[in-house]
Amino acid sequence: MKTRILVKEGEYRLAKAFCMDPKIDAQELYCFLTGTDKVSLFMKAEEEVDPETEQKYMELIEKRASRIPLQHITGVQEFMGYSFNVNPDVLIPRQDTETLVSEAAKTIQGTPREKLSFFEKLKGGKEWDVLDLCCGSGAVGISIAKICGNTRVTASDVSEKAVETARVNAKKLRARVKFVTGDMFGPLAGARFDMIVSNPPYIKTNMISILQEEVKDHEPLSALDGGRDGLDFYRRIVDEAADHLKPEGFLLMEIGHDQGEDLRKMLKDSGKYSPAEIIKDLPGRDRVVKCKLK
Structure with missing residues (x-):
């Protein structure tokens, strides 16, 4: 043939x-x-x-x-121009999430020179401590480390198997990333960061059953299910992130296309952050919420 x-x-x-x-x-x-x-x-x-x-x-x-995902057959997925190993233990990186990485990189690279301290100017720029919370395959944190050379990235996930996959990806891509395993901010006691980025689970529980078979049957439920209203993980992040941000540190989170106003209100009601900015993805849908610690 x-x-x-x-x-x-x-x-x-x-x-x-x-x-x-x-x-x-x-x-x-x-x-x-x-x-x-x-x-x-x-x-x-x-x-x-x-x-x-x-x-x-x-x-x-x-x-x-x-209906086995293509990426589970080939074992890889392209993200931000890099090839990441994927498997059923991690969420397959989506193009939507590139908006989160792009906004984080833009923020890191856009620090005005006049805002740098004397020692930062001597070093040629600010060194950013970045946390990738709920890292999964490590696609977000590793991409930031590759794009922005002036970063010290820590990546965390509750799943040991996910962290192991992320370690393999970091080694494969020669990215300088530190990994920790534990529930949300649990393993990060006392640590503070210039930026926290996260793509947490945000699908409503009752919506899981209507997702594509490739997603609901083959990707980890723990990386998808955001609770009854899809906001469970955001509540924890908004409540706890302030204790792990340096003064005027940034918080960036990927969101569902219909969750922008909910997150804006949640952040405002907490009283800990500056007014939130909602960043849209390429198709024009709300995709990332960004704010600073007051």
Whole structure:
């Protein structure tokens, strides 16, 4: 069978199984199996595929057709231009979350020189202590460490398996990140940071059942379920983050598209933070809430 026909058959089977992006996934699986890229796939479209490769490809297609996420088959996900290892123990990094990283990096890199202390000016800039809370695969904290060289990043998660995955990613990407394991701020007693970033669970409990099968059946529930109204973790963060921020330290959190005003009110009612700014993602939806410690 020719490459073009084989991949088209894969696309057909994935479409029949109601996978969201059958054409893209069919191509990605062929490239993953053969170690090629999409340019090579196009160039070799009329070449014959050997029977063994054909069989292995169809086995991968059947896995994807059973709604196993593409990333759990390939073991990787691209995020902020970096390749992260992923598995069923961690949430698969989404493009939406790149808004959180981009805003954090912009904040870190945008410190006016006149606000630096004498010693910071001698060093060439401020060294930022950053906490990635609920780090999962480590995508957020590691990306910040890679983009912003003037950071000391700590990443924390309650899941030991998630932290182990994040460690592997940090080593793979040669990122300077310290990891701790524990429930929220529990393992961080006495520690203070210039910035806390977090992508906590924020899906309403009763909405879990209507998520895509790839998400509800294959990604960790603990990384999705934000309680009855989706705000349980935000309440804890808003209540406790002030004790772990340096004066005028920043708090940035990813939010659901309909949670902006709830978070703005929550932060205001706490009396601990400056008025919150809501940052939108590329499609124009509320995605990140940002404020400073008073």
